[in-house]
Amino acid sequence: MRRIVQSFEESKGMAMLKYVSRRIAISIIILVLISATVFIIFNYLPFDPARLSCGKHCTPEIIAGNRHRLGLDVNWWVQWWRFLEGIFAGRNYGEGAALIHCGAPAFGYSFTQHECVTTLLGQALPVTVSLAIGAFIMWLVLGVTLGVISARFRNTWIDRLSTVFVLVGTSLPTFISGLLLLLFIVLKFNLISPLDLGTWHSPLTDPWGWFSSYFWPWLSLALIYAATYTRFTRSNVIETSSEDFIRTARAKGVSERKVLWKHTLRPALAPILTIAGLDFAGLLGGAIITEQIFQLPGLGRLTLQAVLQDYDLPIIVATTTLAAAFVVIANLVVDLAYALLDPRIRIS
Amino acid sequence: MSDPVLKVQNYTVEFWVDGTWYPAAVDMNFEVEAGKVLAIVGESGSGKSTTAMGVMSLLATNARTSGSVKIKGTEVLGADNATLRKFRGKEVAYIFQEPMSALNPVYTIGFQIVETLRTHFDIGPTEARLRAIELIGMVEIPNPEGSFDKFPHQLSGGQRQRAMIAQSLACDPAMLIADEPTTALDVTVQAEILDLMRGLKTRLNSAILLITHDMGVVADMADDILVMKDGHTVEHGTADQIFNKPQHPYTKELLGAVPKLGSTKAREFPYDVTAKPAPVIKLENVTVEYPKRGRIPAFTAVKEFNLEIYPGEIVGLVGESGSGKTTVGRAAIGLIPIKEGSINIVGNDISKASQKELKGIRRHTGIVFQDPASSLNPRLPIGESIGEPIFLAGLAKGEELDRKVEDLLNSVELPRSYRNRYPHELSGGQRQRVGIARALALTPDLLIADEPTSALDVSVQARFLELLQDLQSKLNFACLFISHDLAVVDILSHRIAVMQNGRLVESGDRDAILKRPQDPYTQRLIAAVPVPNPAEQALRRATRLAAK
Numbered sequence: 001m002r003r004i005v006q007s008f009e010e011s012k013g014m015a016m017l018k019y020v021s022r023r024i025a026i027s028i029i030i031l032v033l034i035s036a037t038v039f040i041i042f043n044y045l046p047f048d049p050a051r052l053s054c055g056k057h058c059t060p061e062i063i064a065g066n067r068h069r070l071g072l073d074v075n076w077w078v079q080w081w082r083f084l085e086g087i088f089a090g091r092n093y094g095e096g097a098a099l100i101h102c103g104a105p106a107f108g109y110s111f112t113q114h115e116c117v118t119t120l121l122g123q124a125l126p127v128t129v130s131l132a133i134g135a136f137i138m139w140l141v142l143g144v145t146l147g148v149i150s151a152r153f154r155n156t157w158i159d160r161l162s163t164v165f166v167l168v169g170t171s172l173p174t175f176i177s178g179l180l181l182l183l184f185i186v187l188k189f190n191l192i193s194p195l196d197l198g199t200w201h202s203p204l205t206d207p208w209g210w211f212s213s214y215f216w217p218w219l220s221l222a223l224i225y226a227a228t229y230t231r232f233t234r235s236n237v238i239e240t241s242s243e244d245f246i247r248t249a250r251a252k253g254v255s256e257r258k259v260l261w262k263h264t265l266r267p268a269l270a271p272i273l274t275i276a277g278l279d280f281a282g283l284l285g286g287a288i289i290t291e292q293i294f295q296l297p298g299l300g301r302l303t304l305q306a307v308l309q310d311y312d313l314p315i316i317v318a319t320t321t322l323a324a325a326f327v328v329i330a331n332l333v334v335d336l337a338y339a340l341l342d343p344r345i346r347i348s
Numbered sequence: 349m350s351d352p353v354l355k356v357q358n359y360t361v362e363f364w365v366d367g368t369w370y371p372a373a374v375d376m377n378f379e380v381e382a383g384k385v386l387a388i389v390g391e392s393g394s395g396k397s398t399t400a401m402g403v404m405s406l407l408a409t410n411a412r413t414s415g416s417v418k419i420k421g422t423e424v425l426g427a428d429n430a431t432l433r434k435f436r437g438k439e440v441a442y443i444f445q446e447p448m449s450a451l452n453p454v455y456t457i458g459f460q461i462v463e464t465l466r467t468h469f470d471i472g473p474t475e476a477r478l479r480a481i482e483l484i485g486m487v488e489i490p491n492p493e494g495s496f497d498k499f500p501h502q503l504s505g506g507q508r509q510r511a512m513i514a515q516s517l518a519c520d521p522a523m524l525i526a527d528e529p530t531t532a533l534d535v536t537v538q539a540e541i542l543d544l545m546r547g548l549k550t551r552l553n554s555a556i557l558l559i560t561h562d563m564g565v566v567a568d569m570a571d572d573i574l575v576m577k578d579g580h581t582v583e584h585g586t587a588d589q590i591f592n593k594p595q596h597p598y599t600k601e602l603l604g605a606v607p608k609l610g611s612t613k614a615r616e617f618p619y620d621v622t623a624k625p626a627p628v629i630k631l632e633n634v635t636v637e638y639p640k641r642g643r644i645p646a647f648t649a650v651k652e653f654n655l656e657i658y659p660g661e662i663v664g665l666v667g668e669s670g671s672g673k674t675t676v677g678r679a680a681i682g683l684i685p686i687k688e689g690s691i692n693i694v695g696n697d698i699s700k701a702s703q704k705e706l707k708g709i710r711r712h713t714g715i716v717f718q719d720p721a722s723s724l725n726p727r728l729p730i731g732e733s734i735g736e737p738i739f740l741a742g743l744a745k746g747e748e749l750d751r752k753v754e755d756l757l758n759s760v761e762l763p764r765s766y767r768n769r770y771p772h773e774l775s776g777g778q779r780q781r782v783g784i785a786r787a788l789a790l791t792p793d794l795l796i797a798d799e800p801t802s803a804l805d806v807s808v809q810a811r812f813l814e815l816l817q818d819l820q821s822k823l824n825f826a827c828l829f830i831s832h833d834l835a836v837v838d839i840l841s842h843r844i845a846v847m848q849n850g851r852l853v854e855s856g857d858r859d860a861i862l863k864r865p866q867d868p869y870t871q872r873l874i875a876a877v878p879v880p881n882p883a884e885q886a887l888r889r890a891t892r893l894a895a896k
Contacts, residue, residue, distance in 0.1 A: 244449040251406055251444075252464045252515070253437035256429065267454050342454055343499045 020336070027328045034324040036080055038317050043076035049313050069094055070111060070313075083108065083317065107321075108314025110306075117318045120302060127200065128298035131221070131290065132283040134214050138222035139229060140276060144269070146226070147233025152260055154238060162230055169227025178220040178293040186216050198295035217294045221287060225279060229272065236268040243267075270342040274334050281330030285323025299323070351421040352379040353523045353555035354403070354440075359415035359425070361395070361402045369412070372398040374579045376415070380555040380572075382522065387558040387570035387587075389602070391805040395579040396559045400525050403557075404436050420522060438468045441516035445528040447508035451500040457511040458484070458496030464518040483514040487544060505669070506537035513544065520552055527559045534668040534832060539876040539892065542568055561805065563606045564878030567591060567885040575599050587882045605810040606880045607835035609862065615842055618660030618824070626695070627656040628794050628826040629680060633689035636672070636679050649675040651850045652689070657794065662820060662827040664837030664858070666873070667847035673830045674718075676847070677796045680828065681713040682706045694793055711741055714787030714825075718799040720779035724771040730782045731757075731767025737789040756785040759822075761815060777808035781815065788819065795820075795827045801836060813839055834877050838862055846870045 050067035051058070067073045071082060071093075082091065086106035093100045093109040102109055102116035109116055150162035186192050192213060201209030240246070241264050249263045286300030299319055306315035359376040362369040373395040380386045388396045402413050404424070417425040419439055424432060444450035452460060461480040465471060471479070477496070485492035487510040489503075500508055509529065516524060526545065530538035542565065549556055558569055566573060566587070573590040575582040575598065583596045594600045619625050636650040650672040657663050667673045678684045680691060682698045690699045696709045714737075717723035724733050735753045738744050744752055754764045760781040771779055780800055787795055797816070801809040817840065820827060831837050837844055838858065845855035846869065854867040865871045875892045879885050 244444060244446065245452040247401075247406055248442070248444060248450045248512075249452065251404060251436055251442040253433045253435070253467050254463065255433060255467075263452055267452070343501070 020332075023332050023335070027332060030328055031321065031325055032084070035083065035317070035321045036077075038320050039076045039080040039083070042313055042317065043079075047311050049311055052311050072313075107318035110312050110315050112306075112310040112312045113315075117314050120315065121299070121318060121322065124297060124299045124302045126202075127296050128284060128286055128291070128300065130203065130210065130214055131217055131287060131296060131298060132280060134218040135221035135225070135283060135287075136276070136280045138218050139225035142222060143226040143229025144233050144265075144272065146230040148237055148260065148265060150230065151234045151237035151241070154234070159234075162234070166227045166231050169223050169230075172224070174220060174224060174287075174289045175293065177223055178217075178290055181216050181220045182293055192216070198297055200297075217290050217296060220293070221283070221290050229276070232272055232275070233268070236272060237264055240264045240268040267342065270338055273341065274338055277330045277334035277337070278327065281326040282323075284326040284330075286319065351418070352381045353420055354557065355379040355416075355418040355421075356403070357416040357418075359399070359402070359413065359417060361398050361407065361411055361413050363408075364410040364412070371579050372411075373402070373576075376581060378572075378574055378581075378584065380523070380557055382555050383549060383553045384571045385549065385556040385558055385569050386572045386574060387560060387566045388574045388576060389560060389563065389566055390576035390582075391561060391602075391807060393578075394576040396576050397527055399576070400442075400527055400557060400559050403525065404440050404442070405432055406436075406442075433467075437464050437516075437521070438519045439521055440523040440525060441519070441521035443509075443512055443516050443524065443526040443529045446532050447505070447512045448500060448532075450512060451508060451515075453500055456497050456499055457503070457508075457515075458498075461511075461515045461518055464515050468519050480514075480518070483518060484511070486517070487511070487514040488540075489514070505533055506541065509533060509537075509541055510544070513541070513548075517548060517552070521554060523555050523557065524549075525557045525559070528561070529558075530565060531560070531562070535834070535876040536668065536872060538565070539878070542878075543889075543893070545569070562878070563603065563806075563880035564885070567880045567882045568878040568889065570882075575602065591880070591882055601807065603880065605807040607806075607810070607813075607833075607839050608881075609835045609838055609874070609877055609879060615858070617842055619658050625658055627658050627692070628694060629655075629657050629828075630692040631655045631676070631680065631689065632692075634676070634679060634686050634691060635688040636675050636684055637687045649850055650679065653847075653850075653852050655845055655852065655855065657826045657828060659793070659826055660820075660824045661842040662829055662840050664841035664844045665828060665830045665847065666832065666834055666837050666844060668832060668873075670849075671847040672850040673847050674798055675850075677715070677798045677828060677830050681710060681715060681794075681796060683715075711790050712793045713796065714790065714792040714794070715796040716780070716783045716787045716798065716800045719803055720776060720783045720800075721771065721803075724779060724782060724786075726771050729768050729770055730774070733771075734767075734782065734786045734789055737786065741790055743790070752789070756789060759788070759819065760785045775808075776804055777812060780804065780812060784816065784819070788823065788825075791823065792825055795825050796830070797827060798830045799832065802832070809836070816840065834862070834874060846873065 048063075050063050050070055050072055054063050054066055064073070071079060085091070086102070086104070086108070088104055090104040091102050091106040091109075093102070100109060100116075102118060105118060107117040107121065110120060113120060146162050146165070150159040153159055187194060196213065199213065201213055203210040237260075241260075246259060246263055249259050254263070284299075286298055286303055288300035288304050290296070291298045291300040292304065299322070302315060303319040306312035306319070356376055356378050359373065360371065361373040362371050376399055378386060388399060390396045398407065398411075401407050402411070403417050405413070405427075407413070413425055415425065416423060419435055424435055451457065458477065458480050461483055462473070462476040465476045465479055466473075481492045481496050484495055489495045489507050489510050495503070495507075495511075500511070503511060509532075513529075524545075529545070530541050533541060545556065546569065548554070556569075558566070560566060570587045572585065573587055574584045575590065575596070577598050583590060583594065583599045590599060591603070594603060631653055634650060634653040635648065638647045638649055640646040653676060655663070655676075665673050665676060675684060679686050681693075682691075682701070686699050690697055692698075693709055694712050696705070698706060698709055701709060724730065731750075731753050734756050735749050738749055738752055753767055757764050757767060762778060762781055762785070766774070766778075771782070774782065780803075783800065800816075801812055804812060813836065829837060829840055841858050843856060844858050844861040846853045846861065846867070848869050854861060854865065854870050861870060862874060865874055875888065875895070879888060
C-alpha cells in the first residue's frame with residue numbers, strides 16, 4: 001500500500017515536471033509567433049524608416065543605402081529570421097569602417113540613438129522593474145488589506161469610506177492623479193528635487209535614494225490598482241465567508257480574527273493573485289504615463305520615444321516582444337502559484 | 349440527579365426578513381442527557397437545523413434567539429463571543445451535512461484537526477499532530493499518518509465525513525450535534541458512520557443531538573425523538589412511543605410516507621412471463637468508457653452490461669454513487685456513446701445510428717433528471733419547457749400545442765395556469781412534476797428516471813411516486829428507474845438490477861432480489877438500509893455486525 005502511495009507521489013512530481021516543461025515549450029512558440037506578428041504589422045504600416053532616417057536632403061540613392069544599412073531591403077520574414085538569429089548569435093550592422101557589432105542577445109541596433117537595442121533595454125529595464133515591483137507590492141498590500149477590512153465591517157461607515165476610495169481611485173486616471181501628486185506634494189514640499197527626477201539610484205548601492213525616488217511613482221500607480229483590488233477582495237471575502245467551512249471554523253471555537261485571516265482570506269486570495277500576476281506583467285512592459293510624468297527612463301518611455309519621435313523600428317520590435325514575453329511568463333507563474341494556493345486545482 | 353448536558357427551555361429563533369421577524373423555531377423545550385441520543389426530525393424548512401445551529405449561536409446575523417440554552421448548567425444563549433468560543437468545539441461539537449463544503453478546501457484535514465486541538469488546549473505542534481493522527485486512526489481512516497496530509501478533495505465522501513467526526517471529537521466534547529450527518533452518503537457508508545457514532549457515544553459517554561429527515565437513521569440511533577413542523581414541536585417522546593404509538597396526525601403521516609423495504613405487495617407483471625414480448629430496450633454487452641483526458645487515464649464506467657426492459661414494466665437500477673448507473677441511463681438513450689456492445693430501442697440499434705437517426709429514435713424515449721432545479725431552463729416558462737419537445741418534433745404548434753401542454757399539466761396534477769410560471773416559482777416537487785410532463789410530452793415507449801426523488805422530502809416523494817405509478821399504468825410505458833434508495837425501488841419496480849463498479853451484479857424479480865439476494869454485494873446493500881422501526885432495526889444491526 002505504502003509503495004503504491006509513494007509511486008503515486010513520484011508520478012505526481014514527474015507529471016508536474018512534464019507540465020512545466022510543456023508549458024515552457026508552448027510559451028517559446030507563442031513568443032516566436034508574437035515576434036513574427038510584430039514584423040508583419042510593421043512591414044505593412046505606411047511608414048518607411050529608410051525615408052525617415054534620411055532627413056531633408058534626400059536622394060533615392062541615399063534612401064536605398066539607408067534601407068540596406070537598416071536591413072530593410074529584404075522581405076519581412078528574412079528580417080524576422082535575422083532578428084531571431086541575432087538573439088542567439090549576436091549581429092553586425094553596417095559595413096567596413098562603420099561596422100558595429102552587437103553581442104548576443106542582440107535585439108537590433110537603433111540608428112537614431114546609435115546604440116545596440118540590448119544596451120538601451122539594459123538601461124531601461126531596471127527602472128521599469130523597480131517601478132513595477134514597488135507598485136505591485138504597494139497595491140496588493142493596500143488593496144487586499146482595505147478589501148478585507150471593508151468586508152469585515154461591511155455596510156458600516158468604514159465600508160462606505162472604502163467605497164469612496166474605490167470610486168476616486170478608479171475614476172481618476174494616472175495622468176491626473178500622478179500629476180496632482182507630483183505638483184502638489186512632491187514638488188511643493190520639495191520631496192524630490194526637480195533636477196533629481198529620473199536619476200537612477202541603484203537599490204544595491206543607494207537603497208534610500210532608490211526608495212525615495214520611486215515612492216511617489218509607486219503610489220500614483222498603486223492607487224488605481226489598489227482601488228480595483230479593494231473591490232475585488234471585498235466581494236471575494238464576502239462570498240467565501242458564507243461558505244459552510246467558515247461555519248465549521250466558528251463551530252470549532254476558532255477566534256473571529258483567525259476565521260477571517262486564515263480560513264476566509266486564503267481561499268479568497270487565489271483568484272486575486274491570478275489577476276495580480278497579469279497586471280504586474282502588464283506593468284513590466286512599461287507604464288508609459290507614469291514614466292512620462294515622473295521622468296523615469298523606463299521601457300514605456302523608450303517605446304513612446306521610438307514610436308512618436310523617430311519611428312525606431314528595432315526598439316519597437318524589441319520592447320513589444322519583451323512586453324509579450326512578460327505576460328507569457330507571468331501566466332505560467334500565476335498558474336503554478338494558483339496550484340500551490342488552492343490544492344483543489346489539479347494541474348492537468 | 350446531575351444536570352443534563354443540554355437543556356433547552358422556551359427557546360425561540362426568529363429571522364429578520366424584509367422588515368418582519370419570521371419565526372423559524374417556536375417555544376422549544378428539550379434536554380439531552382449524557383450517553384443519550386435525541387433526534388429532531390422533520391421535513392425541509394421545519395426549523396430543525398436552525399434549532400441546532402442556534403444552540404451555539406452559529407446562525408446568520410439576521411437571526412435573534414430568546415429563551416434559555418444551558419450546557420451542563422451554564423447559560424450560553426446571549427453569551428459573549430469569548431465565552432461561546434470556550435464551549436464551541438470543546439463542550440459542544442458539530443458534525444455537518446456535506447463534509448466537502450464543511451471542511452476548508454485549502455487546508456489538510458490534519459491541519460484542521462490540529463487547529464481544533466490547539467484552539468482549546470495548550471499543546472505544542474508535535475503533540476497535537478500525534479493526537480490528530482490518533483484521532484484519524486480512531487475514526488478508521490486508512491493510513492492515518494499519510495491521511496494527515498491529505499486535502500479534503502483527496503478523500504472519498506465517507507472518509508471526509510470521518511475526518512469531520514475526528515475533528516469534532518478532538519476535544520472529547522460532552523455534546524455532539526450532528527446535522528444530517530449521513531444524508532450525502534451511500535447506505536453502506538451511512539451504516540458504517542452510524543456504527544462509528546454509536547461506538548463513540550458509548551466510549552465517551554457524550555450526549556448526541558441528531559438532526560435528520562431519515563426515519564431509518566432515527567430508528568437506528570435515537571433514544572428520544574422530537575418531531576418538528578413549521579417551527580413548532582409537534583410531538584416529543586421516546587423512540588418507542590413515537591414509532592409505535594404516534595399521537596399526532598402529522599407524526600403518523602410522516603411515518604406513513606416513509607417507504608419501507610419489503611412492505612409493498614407483489615406487483616403483477618404487465619406481460620406474460622413465460623412468453624415475453626419484444627423488449628422496448630435491449631442492452632447487450634454494453635461497455636462505456638470515458639476517454640483519456642490529458643493526464644487522467646481512460647475510465648471504464650460501465651462494463652459488459654446486459655439488460656432488457658419489456659413494455660409496461662418498471663425496472664429499478666440500484667447501486668452506490670460511482671457504480672455507473674447514471675451512465676447506463678444516459679447511454680441507453682444515446683446521450684453518451686458506447687464503446688462496445690449494442691443498444692436496441694424498439695428495434696433500432698442506436699449504437700450505430702447517425703445523429704439524425706438518433707433524433708428520430710429519441711422520440712421514443714423520455715428522461716427525468718435528478719435535480720429538477722437545474723434541468724429546467726430558468727428563463728423559460730414551464731409551459732414552453734414542456735411544449736418544446738412536441739414543437740421540435742413538429743407534432744403540433746399554436747393553439748394545438750397549447751392544448752397539449754395543458755393536457756400534460758393536467759396529467760401530472762398541476763393547475764393549467766402554471767404554464768406561465770417560471771421554474772423558481774415552483775416547489776421542488778412541482779418542478780419534478782414538470783420534468784415528468786416534459787419527458788412524457790411525446791408519449792415515449794421508454795422513460796428513464798434518474799434519481800428523480802432524491803432531492804425531495806419523504807411526503808413529497810410519496811406523492812410523486814404515486815403519480816408516477818398512475819401515469820405508468822395509464823400510459824403503459826416501460827421505465828428504467830435509477831435510484832440509490834432500495835425502498836423507493838421496492839415500491840415501484842417489477843424487476844431490479846443491482847450495479848457495482850460498472851458491472852451488473854445481480855438482476856431479477858423484485859421479491860427475489862430483495863428477499864433472497866444471491867450476490868454478497870446485494871446482501872450487504874440490503875442489510876445496510878436502516879428500517880424505520882427501532883426494534884427491527886436493532887435486530888438487523890445485530891445480524892449485520894455479526895456477519896462482519
